[in-house]
Amino acid sequence: MNWTGRRLPRTEDPALLRGEGAFTADLAAGARAVRFLRSPYAAGRILSITAPDLPPGALLITGADLEGVGAIRPELFRFNYRAIAQPVLPRERVHFVGQPVAAVVAATPEEAEDIAETILLDIEPEDPVVTIDDALRPGTPTLHAEAPGNLVVDGTIRHPDCEAAFARADRIVELTLRSGRQNATPMEARAGLAAYDRATGRIRLTASCQMPHMLRTGIATLLGMAEADLQIVAPDVGGGFGQKMALFPEYPLLVWLARRHRGSFCWVEDRNENLIASAHSREQRHHLRAAFAADGTLLGLEADILANTGAFSCYPTTCGVEPLMALAEYPGPYRLPTYAARARALATNTCPAAPYRGVSRPVVTFGLERLMDRAAAALGIDPVALRRRNLVTEFPHVTPTGLTLDQASYVEALDRAVEAADIPAFRTRQQAARREGRYLGLGLAVFNERTGYGTPAFAARGMGIVPGYEVVDIAMTPAGEVEVRIGASPHGQGLRTALAQLAADRLGLDPSRIRVIHGDTDRTPYGWGSFASRGAVIAGGATQLAADKLAARLRRAAARLLQAEPESIALRDGAAWAGEASIPLTEIARRVHQRSEQLSDLDGFNLAETAQYDPGGTFSNACHVAEVEVDAETGHVRVLRFLVVEDAGRLLNPLIADGQVHGGVAQGIANALLEEVLYAPDGNPLTGSLADYLPPSAAEIPPIEIIHMETESPETLTGAKGLGEGGTIGAPAAIANAISDALAPFGVDITELPATPARIRALIRNAR
Amino acid sequence: MKCPPFDYHAPRSQAEALALLARHGEEGKILAGGQSLVPTMAFRLSRPASLIDINRIAELDHCRAEGGRLRIGALTRHARFERPVAPGPTGALLARAAEHIAHAPIRTRGTFCGSLAHADPASEWCCIALALGAEMRVLREGGERLVPAADWFQSVFTTALAPDELLAEVSLPLLGPDWRCGFAEFNRRAGDFALAMAVTALRLDPAGHVAEARIALGGVAGTPILAETAAASLLGAPPTPERLRAAAALAAEGFEPTEDAQVPADYRRDLVRAMTRRALEGSLAA
Amino acid sequence: MTKTPIRLTVNGVPHDIAVEPRRTLADALRDDCGLTGTHLGCEHGVCGACTVLLDGEVVRACLHFAIQADGRTIRTVEGLATPDGTLNPLQHAFWQHHGLQCGFCTPGFLMLATWLLEQEEPVDEARLRHVLSSNLCRCTGYQNILTAVRAAAQAIGKWTEAA
Incomplete structure (x- = not known):
């Protein structure tokens, strides 16, 4: 145990410091540019979308072109959740300013923007619902027929003895608080690059995202394509903070373009789009009542939680993520004997809400x-x-x-x-x-x-898609380096370094010999990504388990080679030790792979292991x-x-x-x-x-x-x-x-x- | 967020630039620092058909004291003013304000005259120009005129400059040692446009009484404005803290504030009161 | 649109490219010169991710047209390390002090700090914060960026305690 706990500078940094990082937009050379036309109205009915003569090579894609493409419709099976469907491109109605309604493809971003300006969007505006008060007002317009009164989540926790606590309180303290709406504002906005591979017929979507495996599942489902034919790569990602967890309509559209037109298509979101049309958060109003005894003991708490979650429900966490997190976590670090709370999510004609750091x-x-x-x-x-x-x-x-x-x-x-x-x-x-x-x-x-927190916590929310666990594949190469493949997808958190430190201690190796591989569905096991303060705990735990399994194999092999008992073998300084005798791990790796006749009866022909971890939290x-x-x-x-x-x-x-x-x-x-x-x-x-x-x-x-x-x-x-x-x-x-x-x-x-x-x-x- | 297309011209002389302006009229636009123009083009709020880049015209690149005035050519960058360009209160005031103009990488490019031509209501230079009584030297093909600051600012982003004219030079009076200049502005984040600013200039007579007073406010209305009643209230008496406070209160009441979602009118008045008093007090403390 | 041939000398290497007048210096560096280390975070002159040095002056490359830079010299993040990839002292300070997380804003901060440290006047805490407030970072809370630049300034004798 000597690497973990050190203030080790990150292995991620030198390339980023040289300007040699590879963010999605950095990889766009050769791709055609995509520009989204976005709704100028908060609410309205689409009458027509017409284009003048498009220049040669340019494309206009509208909802009418997307026959057979599904809608984004995440599920939650509790808390009176109303599932609402978000079309990739709408055909009938628009629900917030900034909602993508069509896409233009051209040779360059400049040209795409020029053409986008010439498209005529004929939309008949309707009365919008913008604020929490708008949404609650009797007789207010309904955004989605599936959600009467614009109520999309309505969760309650009510302890029967809560009223009694208030009845015997010496002092009741009340508070109504309001939290303004925020945008997570990663310095790199969203971006996606979908490329068709003619040799295999597969699509690779390089995207600035936090959950590449989930994105693959989501897009393949929407487009009705084989998940195996879609590769998602999260390259260097310029911050996320939760905003880049969601499956946004822009990404399936890019994959659809790449499949349909057998080419490469790139969309780099501009800052204006990111500010108005990516994902918002935190617009909430809470009314609290707390019962206290005269000596200051907290006796009970009531909370009425309202969240403006915008026009749609983010996939996969749903629009329940904000109100239900508040509902569950109000006791905080305090001893609270009894609790009664209601948490509602309200649909409005605003940008959809999604998790943002802290949720x-x-x-x-x-x-x-x-x-x-x-x-x-x-x-x-x-x-x-x-x-x-x-x-x-x-x-x-x-x-x-x-x-x-x-x-x-x-x-x-x-x-x-x-x-x-x-x-x-x-x-x-x-x-x-x-x-x-x-x-x-x-x-x-x-x-x-x-x-x-692992799957039990997410399952308790009744989510249709239950994230939580992480899987780590670990392998030693024939030359003795270690590859750690993780389903998590860091984007600034330094997991490449921290996980290497963890594995280094378990394997007795220098961290510089360890490569942590992430952000590529072709090269990593299915996993969930980086969000919810989980990387060090869950990916870390799985890495530790996987490294321990690899270490056990190395010990068995070393025991054979050093003629000792596996329990007596220590791994340190890049070697396996039995007392004073040692053998370099590189030598063990070479023998396992290339002189397998000596060792394969122990553990087969490789030094690969996999481990899974799913903690309660x-x-x-x-x-x-x-x-x-x-x-x-x-x-x-x-x-x-x-x-x-x-x-x-x-x-x-x-x-x-x-x-x-x-x-x-x-x-x-x-x-x-x-x-x-x-x-x-x-x-x-x-x-x-x-x-x-x-x-x-x-x-x-x-x-x-x-x-x-x-x-x-x-x-x-x-x-x-x-x-x-x-x-x-x-x-x-x-x-x-x-x-x-x-x-x-x-x-x-x-x-x-x-x-x-x-x-x-x-x-x-x-x-x- | 890419700029709309335009034709680009890079004249080498003032005459050539004026000929281009005459030719392009409403469709042409001068490009100096571009630090205000380019963002508006990126948002496609501005789409000039032609840009006339004056950066290669050496005769526009000057900043000198001459005949009691500071003459600032069209290519003088904001950064030039970070250290006093002239001794005395005028140079000191410009230096005081310069550090509030956006950030270092903007100040290396943006120009003093460009700010005057753009006429953002919250421009520090515009407010100073009005307070000190700047004079604009405007050229057009075959003509020249001088426009006083009082006639320059017409409305938001609109000045007396005609489409075929070039603002070649702005001159400011080089105030004497009996003047006391003050500057204060309020913004929420470093380098942002101010929600309110005040520029003040008081001339004290040998008895210490205020003999002349100018107070200009920026960022609070469509153009920078003079708080004339407030300034007049200071005349003929020593600038005591009570009188400064009273003048600031007058300044806060004497205008119609612009309002927006983040800045209600009464808050704008609060800021004007605070900035005016701070500018006045600061000028006398120095 | 018609393109105009121009020459940009970037990190000492001439790039003969042809650009539309509207192409910004940032886009030209990235797309025409293939130097993608200069990032675009807002394209309206607020975030500073695209900061580069133009004839030694610090500028926002998103607010400058490439055609204006014809014949001029530009320094970008790619020019800081030695050709074998060895980090320069400023880059090294960012590394040792964890002055970056996602790394997207980093090239802009490096170029801004490069300019700051090349100015004649010494750097104190107030000037450091004043100049660095030009650029936005979302990950670091600025703590370790300031620490890194402070360390780099100290290393070259440019640091001074507050006047």
């Missing part, structure tokens, strides 16, 4: 942690003490929604954070600043992050502390300090782990202060450029301090817990609490994110 838990944590601060004020109890009183301290702990919390450090992480934040010193600074008319605030957020936890200064005149918030105490169990590579926390926190700060997708009342998006939708720059993100704790999970093979989403989950709540603390002299607090300067000014103005 609902940024909103849930915003809700719980604001609730804790409000309750602390109402009860006259110190907010830290109130949290400490209610945090779960004994493990395993079963939540009222049936989740099992494994060993964690909720109170310990809070205490570490409180100590590092030095709250008394902050209060002194805060008082001094207030005397000068400056408003400082400090906010805490304690949370847990459900990570690394584990909860990492963290405490975030934000210090802010609010400019009361402009409403501007400056984040002065951001501290994270993170407990993600055993860290495979702390350098990478820190990077995940940094990036997550930055997105959380952006969620809290800057980023919001806005629509006009007619359903036209108002944030179609990066000048309107505001991902933060280096100037807005403060230095982020990280303290690691390592409470190893008994539930995972590696002891690791996931941490990819935690930064994004906790930061919005910490910032909201910090702003609320700063604004305490005005008697107002934050219930809506992002807390834009205009909103903060409105609070202050109305308070005065």
Whole structure:
């Protein structure tokens, strides 16, 4: 055990640093360019789509051309889910601004865009449903006949004793909060390149995606083609954050083109398309009621959760992913005796919602942690003490929604954070600043992050497609290098390095001898991909199991060659050792493959193994502390300090782990202060450029301090817990609490994110 | 997001450029830095049939003090102003504002005159031009005219510049040491267009009373605007904190703000009050 | 559309290509010169992924037409490492300090930082943040990008503690 746990620089990096990475658009040479025509209306009936004379070689594809192509229609068998169908290209109606309605093919992207401008889309506009309130209003238009009242998910959890808890409460604390709509905004937008291989008749779709195997299944099903004739390659992928999980209509259309026209077709999404027409998230409204005893004990919680999930249901996670995640995870890290909640998803004429880093838990944590601060004020109890009183301290702990919390450090992480934040010193600074008319605030957020969950968790949601497990194939080449083929599909998380570190320790090899192969359905076992903070836990666990099986084979072979017992063989420094005697692994590999007469009676003719891993899941936890200064005149918030105490169990590579926390926190700060997708009342998006939708720059993100704790999970093979989403989950709540603390002299607090300067000014103005 | 097609011309002289402008009229457009033009073309919101690239015209590339004014040629980039181009309050004000104009890779290309011709309501240079009383030297084939800043800005992205004219030079007064200039702007993200900005210039007489006052606001209406009532309120008395605050309040009430989904009118007024006061206070603290 | 022959000298190598006037420098580098290290993240001048050096000045290649760069010299990310692939000190600092995750914005940040470190004036924390705020990164929260550039500046004696 010497490679795992090191801050090893990544093997992924040198090529990317030389500009030699291969992102989808980098591979487009020779392909014809595809441009999508998108609906200019939020709702409408398609009357006609007509083109003037197209230049030679150009194509116009409409829904009428796609005879026999299926619609995207993911299933969920619980929670009153209404399955709605999303056509690859619609023939009758359009449902959101940006929905693809036709595709133009030309020699170059410029020409395709020129031609697209000449196509006449005759669409009769209809009244749109844009907001949560629009969708709920009696008599509002119905988007889909299958979903009366635009209700697409309606889930309930109701403990019979919840009312009694409220009846005996000393104090009931209420909160209505609103979360603005966001776009995950990977720096590389979506892109796909479909190429027909004349020699085999197969199609290779190179796509900027997170779930290549799922994409293959989905597209083959829609097009009624053999899955074996479709190869999906996820090359270098420029970030995803959940947005690139879904099966979007653009991808089956590219494969359809490549099959029909026996050629190569490339679509590179532009930023405007990505901002209005890829996938959105987080537009939610929660109403919370919490019952407390006078001593601060939380007695019960009621939650009414509404999510605007847009026009369609994302495949495979469905539009239930946001409301149902909120429904299940509201207890958070707190001991909650009883719970009653309803979670609804509402269809609207807006861009469909899909998972985005944190999925609902940024909103849930915003809700719980604001609730804790409000309750602390109402009860006259110190907010830290109130949290400490209610945090779960004994493990395993079963939540009222049936989740099992494994060993964690909720109170310990809070205490570490409180100590590092030095709250008394902050209060002194805060008082001094207030005397000068400056408003400082400090906010805490304690949370847990459900990570690394396998099929049981997804099956419990009643999903038609149940992801969860991962399979890893491992093999040693005749020359002694190790190839690790994984179904997961990293795109920036550094799994190539971290998994090599894990395997290196199990095999006694230098990580530079290990190649982790991913993102190609022809070269990797069926698996799910990289999302839901699962890579280190699930792909890691499967890698460890596979490496152990390979190690066992190597030991058996070494025992034969060294005339020792397999149990006595140690693998280290690239060799197998029996006491002082050793044989290089390269020699074992050569003999197994090329002198098989000596060894094949042991394990056959190769050094290949496969392993599968499907854990129940584990909860990492963290405490975030934000210090802010609010400019009361402009409403501007400056984040002065951001501290994270993170407990993600055993860290495979702390350098990478820190990077995940940094990036997550930055997105959380952006969620809290800057980023919001806005629509006009007619359903036209108002944030179609990066000048309107505001991902933060280096100037807005403060230095982020990280303290690691390592409470190893008994539930995972590696002891690791996931941490990819935690930064994004906790930061919005910490910032909201910090702003609320700063604004305490005005008697107002934050219930809506992002807390834009205009909103903060409105609070202050109305308070005065 | 690719630009629509256009014809490209790269004249080597001012005369050649003016001849091209005369020939292409409404269909032609000057390309200097291109930092505002190209994005609008990428979104296909602008589709000139011809671009006349003036970057090779040496006679347009100057920035010099002359006759009490700073003369800024059409090819002077924003980055040039990051360090004072002239001693005194004018050069210092330009340097103060320059760092707020987008980012370094934009400032190496974008031009001062291009900003004046584009007339984004939130342009720092436009606001300064109005505050200081800039003068635009406009050329056309066989003609030349000078347009004062007060007549230049007509509406959003619209100026007194005719389609066949070239904004060859902008001149600004080189203010004397008795002037105090201030600048403040507010944006949500570094380098973005401001939601509000204020440029102030006060001349103090030997007794320390305000003898002349100019306050211009940017990013709050269709064009940069002068807050004349607010400026007048400062005249004839020392610029005490109370008077500055009162002037800022007047500035906030004296205009019709543009509104959008992210910036309601009353918030715009809040920002104008804050920026005006900060610009005034900053100018006197220096 | 008619194409115009132009010459771009990129990383010391002349590229004689023919472009439509509307072709941006970024598209010409990628599609006509085959240098796909320069990335397009927004094509409207906000994200900075396409940052390159044009005659030594830092520019957004999406806001510049290739035809304007006729006869000029351009430096892109592909020119930073030695021909055998050895990373230069700035690249090496990004590697050691984990200054990249997905790597898509990285070429733009490298070229921006290259320019910053070649300027005469020393770099302090404020200037570092001011200049680097030009480009967007979605993965790193900027922490390790700033650390890497700081380290590279220190290594060449360009770093100064705040004035």
